[in-house]
Amino acid sequence: MEHPIRVALAQAVRVLPRGKGxxxxxxxxxxRTVIVRDAETARLQARSGRIVTTAWMDLAHAAMAxxxxxxxxxxxxxxxxxxLDFGAVQSRASASPARARELARTTPASYAAWDLLAHPELGDVRTxxxxxxxxxxxxxxxPLGPPLQPVPATDDVEVALAWYExxxxxGIEGIVAKRGSSPYRPGRIWQKIRHAETVDAEVVGYTGPARQPRALVVRLPDGRRAVSQRLTAALAAQAAAHLQAAGPGQPxxxxxxxxxxxxxxxxxxxVLAGTTRHAVVTVTRVR
Structure with missing residues (x-):
């Protein structure tokens, strides 16, 4: 299996699809986190492909089972x-290794698993x-139990709507719909409805110092560039790690x-989709 692993994504829709399958x-x-259990260790990968094991050592330890x-x-x-406490997730993701270990003791993580990409006996099962x-x-x-647990799943749309409501x-954000016959592949192959809809935006710049950015400048899906609202401390720390690693930018x-x-x-x-209409954006997480 290739590394980093390219993950499947969900396309936002207004209503859940219905019908057989x-x-x-x-x-x-x-x-979003992929757990890879190899011959000797367990490593965790973010959606972007970054290795984030040090932030989630409690989950890595559990994955050794x-x-x-x-x-x-x-x-x-x-x-x-x-x-669910997303703020605590953000704090853990942006913490130093020592701080992450401390947070793992006070606010341990859980893992909501929804797909198997490789099986220890069958190999790559994505097709x-x-x-x-x-x-x-x-x-x-x-056989394992918490903190590694499968998410619930149903083929009854009425049950899914009851979950949504x-x-x-x-802290459940919404519902993801998947075709029962579909393989796993990169790209937006699933559908989702959410209580607060978001869109992905490319970061083209920042304000303030790279080590502690005040805001990000993003390119929205329609091509506009906009300065975000002020970042939270956790988001600023996560963005700073990327910005400093990328090297100096230009005015x-x-x-x-x-x-x-x-x-x-x-x-x-x-970014929150509802905040982009007048090019004022709220960043909710770093991918």
Whole structure:
């Protein structure tokens, strides 16, 4: 299997697809993470391809119980009581290794698994249909238990809609729909509805110093460049790691004259879709 692993994504839709062959899963609010269990270690990869094992050592330790050759796709999440805490996830992802170890003790992570990409005996299973991969995932995780757990899944759209309406208070973002017959492949092969819809935007620059950016300048899907609202401390720390690694940028300006420093490299962030209409964007996470 190639590394980094290119992940499947979901296309935003207004309503869930219906009909025979569709399956539905609740969308957990966390950080997309692929677990790779090789011969000697377990490593964790972010959606971008970065290795993020040091931020999630509690999950890496738990993943050592998997058989070598297992690769799972899912979401790193943190529960506070009966609710998902995305702020705690952001803090963990941006923490130093020492701080991440401390946070793992006080706010341990869980892993919401939704797909099996490689099986210890069958090898790469991405070409197999979703329903078959789902059963293999259950077989792999069933002996282990928390913190590695499969997400719920149903082929009943009414159950999925009940999840959508009833689980929002627990931090469930929405519902992802998948064809039961579909293989796993990179790109937007699934569909999703969310309570707060977001879009991906390319980072083209930043304001403030690279080590502590105040805001990001993003290129929106329609081509406009816009300065984001002020970043939270956790988001600023995550963005800074990318910006400093990419090297120095050059002075530049947006179409309306706002100054910023250009950002080399390919950093992608998620922004609230409802904030982009007048080119005022709110960054919700770094990809």
């Amino acid at each position: 569709w399956w539905y899963e609740p969308k957990f609010d966390g950080h 998997l058989e070598p050759g297992t690769v799972i796709d899912g979401e790193a999440v943190i529960w506070r009581g009966d609710r 197999r249909p979703y329903v078959e991969r789902r059963q293999l995932l259950l077989d792999v995780l069933d 009833g689980l929002q208070e627990q 530049s300006r947006t179409e309306d004259g706002a100054p910023y420093t250009s950002a080399p490299g390919s950093l992608v962030v998620e």
